[in-house]
Amino acid sequence: MSAEPWIAPWRRAWLAALALLVLAFLVLPVFIVLPMSFSDSQYLEFPPRAWSLRWYEAYLGSADWMRATRISLLAALLTTVLATPLGLAAAYGLHRAGGRTARVLRAALVAPLVVPVIILAIGIFYLYVRLGLVNTMTGLVLAHTALALPFVVVLVDAGLRRIDLDQERVARSLGASPLRAFLTVVLPQLERSLAAAAVLAFVTSLDEVVVALFVSGGEMSTLTRRMFTGLRDQVDPTIAAISSLLIVISVGLLGGAQLLLPRR
Amino acid sequence: MASARARAGPDEPEAAALARDARRERRRALVLAAPALLLVGAVALLPTGWLFWLSVIEGESFSAAHYLRLIQVESYRRIFWTTFEIAAVVTILAALLGYPLAYWLSRLPERWANVGLVLVLVPFWTSLLVRTYAWLVLLQRRGLVNRALLDLGLIEEPLRLVHNWTGTVIGMLHILLPFLVLPAYASLRAIDPAYLAAAASLGASPVRAFWTVFFPLSLPGLLAGCLLVFVLALGFYVTPAILGGGRVLMVAMKVQENAGLYLDWGAASALAVVLLLATLAMFALLARLVPLERLLVSRS
Numbered sequence: 315m316s317a318e319p320w321i322a323p324w325r326r327a328w329l330a331a332l333a334l335l336v337l338a339f340l341v342l343p344v345f346i347v348l349p350m351s352f353s354d355s356q357y358l359e360f361p362p363r364a365w366s367l368r369w370y371e372a373y374l375g376s377a378d379w380m381r382a383t384r385i386s387l388l389a390a391l392l393t394t395v396l397a398t399p400l401g402l403a404a405a406y407g408l409h410r411a412g413g414r415t416a417r418v419l420r421a422a423l424v425a426p427l428v429v430p431v432i433i434l435a436i437g438i439f440y441l442y443v444r445l446g447l448v449n450t451m452t453g454l455v456l457a458h459t460a461l462a463l464p465f466v467v468v469l470v471d472a473g474l475r476r477i478d479l480d481q482e483r484v485a486r487s488l489g490a491s492p493l494r495a496f497l498t499v500v501l502p503q504l505e506r507s508l509a510a511a512a513v514l515a516f517v518t519s520l521d522e523v524v525v526a527l528f529v530s531g532g533e534m535s536t537l538t539r540r541m542f543t544g545l546r547d548q549v550d551p552t553i554a555a556i557s558s559l560l561i562v563i564s565v566g567l568l569g570g571a572q573l574l575l576p577r578r
Numbered sequence: 579m580a581s582a583r584a585r586a587g588p589d590e591p592e593a594a595a596l597a598r599d600a601r602r603e604r605r606r607a608l609v610l611a612a613p614a615l616l617l618v619g620a621v622a623l624l625p626t627g628w629l630f631w632l633s634v635i636e637g638e639s640f641s642a643a644h645y646l647r648l649i650q651v652e653s654y655r656r657i658f659w660t661t662f663e664i665a666a667v668v669t670i671l672a673a674l675l676g677y678p679l680a681y682w683l684s685r686l687p688e689r690w691a692n693v694g695l696v697l698v699l700v701p702f703w704t705s706l707l708v709r710t711y712a713w714l715v716l717l718q719r720r721g722l723v724n725r726a727l728l729d730l731g732l733i734e735e736p737l738r739l740v741h742n743w744t745g746t747v748i749g750m751l752h753i754l755l756p757f758l759v760l761p762a763y764a765s766l767r768a769i770d771p772a773y774l775a776a777a778a779s780l781g782a783s784p785v786r787a788f789w790t791v792f793f794p795l796s797l798p799g800l801l802a803g804c805l806l807v808f809v810l811a812l813g814f815y816v817t818p819a820i821l822g823g824g825r826v827l828m829v830a831m832k833v834q835e836n837a838g839l840y841l842d843w844g845a846a847s848a849l850a851v852v853l854l855l856a857t858l859a860m861f862a863l864l865a866r867l868v869p870l871e872r873l874l875v876s877r878s
Contacts (some may be wrong), residue, residue, distance in 0.1 A: 333682035336675045337697050340755060343712040344704050346722065350715065358715050360722050400614040407610025410603075419611055426622045427874045428861045430813025432830040433850045436837040437625030440632075460621040463614055468875045492606075514875070521705035523816050528838060538707050545711060545820050549718060557708040568703035572696075 344561060351554035358551050369555035379540065379552070385530070386520055386537035389451065393458040393519035398512045400459070401466025406500070408467075409474045420471075424464040431524045434461070439528040449534045457525050462515035469514065469575075473507025474500075510571040517564050626854070629847040636844060644848035654832075654849075661828045664743070664818070665811035668750045672807045675751075676758035677800055683759075684766035695763070702756045702876070710817045713749040714740060717821075741823025749821040754810055758803035760876060761868050765799020802867040809860040813853060829853050 346360055351369055353362030373379050404423060408416040426434060438457050439448070447453030477500060485495035501508075526539040537556065544550050636643045648654045683694045701709060716722045717740035724736040739745055769792060777787035815830035822828075829849060836846035864870055 329678060329682050333679045333694075336679040336755075337694065339675070339752065340701050341697050343709060343716055343752060344701050346716065347708070347712045357720050400617065404611035404614035407607040410607035410610075411605075413604070415608065416611075419608070419615060422623065423611070423614060423618055424871060426618060427871070428858065429622070429626060430815075430830060430853055430857055432813060432815045432833050433626060433629065433854050434622055436833060436846055436850060437629055438621060439837065440628060440843065441621070441625040456617065456621050460618050463618055465875050467614070468871050472872075517703075521707065523707050524834075527834075538705070541707055541711070542816065542820070545707075545714060549714060553711055554715065557711050560708050561704050564705055564708075565700060565703045569696075569700075572699070 347554055348558045351558040358554055369551045372552045373555045382535050382537045382540045389454050389458060390516045390519040392455040393462050394512050394516045397459045397462040397466050397515040401463050402470050405467045405470035423467050426461055427464045435525045435528045438525060442529050448529055449531050454530050457529055458519040458522055462518040465514045465518060466511040469507050469511040473504045477503045506574045510574045513567045513571040517567055629850050632843045633847040633851045644844040648848055657827050657829055657832050661812060665808050667747055668754060668811050669804050669808040671751050672755050672758040673804050676755050677762055680759045680762035680766055683763055698756050698759050706753055706816055709753055710749050710820050713821060717745050740821055742825050745821035746818045746826045749817045750811055750814055754807045757806045761803045762799045766796045769795045798867055802864060805860060805864050809857055813857060
């Protein structure tokens with residue numbers, strides 16, 4: 315780095331100050347919600363003048379919020395259980411097959427990533443009205459699985475590219491069945507990618523708002539849907555408590571997944 | 579193929595058997611992808627395709643009426659303009675704030691740069707709804723931002739920062755900024771510092787070396803980041819719906835209104851098709867500039 319031209323310290327300081335301000339702009343809003351959620355006031359002061367757990371109590375004591383939480387967690391869990399193996403099978407199959415057909419099919423699988431979610435949402439709504447799947451857990455989980463699958467496929471595929479699949483061929487030539495060769499040779503090397511993919515599938519479902527807005531109403535409302543409708547009406551401090559919990563869950567899970575993934 | 583077989587000579591039956599085996603193996607591998615494809619196809623792709631059909635049907639017959647309305651009706655023109663304007667402003671602000679950050683990070687020793695990147699990713703890991711809520715709280719009348727400005731004596735009266743255009747832009751900027759910083763950082767990091775040293779040894783001042791050597795080399799990454807921010811901004815729904823307070827109407831919100839509220843599928847799908855085609859065209863362009871998939875799943 316000594317090869318770099320000399321730059322006056324005040325110039326560097328100017329840049330560093332701007333960069334740190336931008337970093338603060340990115341990070342602070344996320345973390346300022348946490349202390350605010352322990353405020354005693356309706357207006358969510360920062361720093362809180364008096365501390366209390368009242369908004370957490372309001373959340374835990376509300377049957378509506380609790381039901382929404384159960385629905386969100388169940389949907390996220392089922393989405394993970396469905397999307398992870400389906401994505402694994404698809405990524406592995408397409409990787410194995412290779413060639414143009416596989417490339418086209420893979421593109422179709424990850425296509426939901428580039429379609430604005432509002433468009434997916436109204437399409438799914440249109441379909442579900444005809445199938446009677448609106449406001450059902452089945453419908454919600456299928457929709458979230460379709461949204462989560464591209465993430466799983468991309469992550470597992472990246473993991474597969476790091477594995478030497480000749481090892482599997484060796485296992486096969488030594489008499490292992492295709493399944494056994496996959497389970498004993500390939501799968502153990504994919505563990506980290508798979509764990510990261512599962513986490514991402516879970517969080518994708520847990521955080522999802524727009525599709526849930528269309529296909530999960532009334533008794534079947536997800537947590538984020540209830541939050542969304544609550545936010546449009548007024549700033550309910552209970553939502554600060556829920557948001558804090560969601561921040562801890564998402565940052566914890568996705569930060570953990572980041573550690574799991576091999577360095578790029 | 580034919581010539582290969584001819585050359586194979588006496589081994590031909592064996593070679594043919596091997597080729598058949600390989601084909602069967604490939605088919606079997608493709609079948610593994612079937613369940614996932616079926617699900618994504620049925621739930622995501624088919625209904626989206628359906629929208630194209632719905633957008634050209636009026637009553638029982640084909641018609642361009644839904645598209646003509648998008649052009650002719652004043653309120654639709656305003657929605658397109660608002661959407662474009664917000665996306666453009668957010669993109670410009672993201673470039674102005676994100677590029678210096680990416681540049682600064684790219685000049686840091688790798689360990690510190692990684693710490694900085696984690697800080698860029700943390701908001702990325704947080705739900706979009708939660709971040710939007712955080713801004714709602716920060717920007718409200720008695721919110722932290724107004725209080726700080728009042729205490730510093732910069733303003734006399736609380737500013738109207740939320741439930742309007744300003745709040746929408748601030749919230750969207752916060753959510754989209756990492757999408758600019760990450761590709762810009764990657765392209766900046768890839769530049770060999772020796773180029774700068776060469777420019778300096780030839781007598782260029784640091785500023786001149788930056789603008790004539792460094793900046794042009796980092797342009798593809800910056801452009802890719804801008805394009806990504808812009809295209810993602812076009813489809814935004816949650817943030818403008820909450821921070822706009824009903825005063826900011828973007829395309830995605832009108833799509834929601836037409837489909838969810840009025841059940842006017844012709845209008846909703848025509849608007850959706852326009853949004854989709856614009857989005858796909860820009861993503862196609864983007865895919866040539868950056869490893870797009872990796873960026874889009876970069877929450878992990």
